[in-house]
Amino acid sequence: MGLNKAELIESMAADAKISKADAKRALDAFVTSTTKALKKGERVALVGFGTFSITKRAARKGRNPQTGKEIKIAAKKVVKGADLQNKVK
Secondary structure, three states: OHHHHHHHHHHHHHHHHHOOHHHHHHHHHHHHHHHHHHHHHEEEEEEEOOOEEEEEEEEEEEEEEOOOOOOEEOOOOEEEEHHHHHHOO
């Protein structure tokens, strides 16, 4: 099982001793601010938690696993995160 948004909000509210409504607003603001920064090409660094940035993944060739037919995979931007990976090991 994973931690969904509602459970995260509940946990944040309990840990910070704030209402669930305040925790939801704080989480939504965090997600919005982080998304805006990443869309602008900025790096988001949260000391002790992680550093997030956008990298470009080049177009490449792949294979359809069902048919084996070669396909083109388009280039795209992906979010790259560091530090958090090391915390959960």
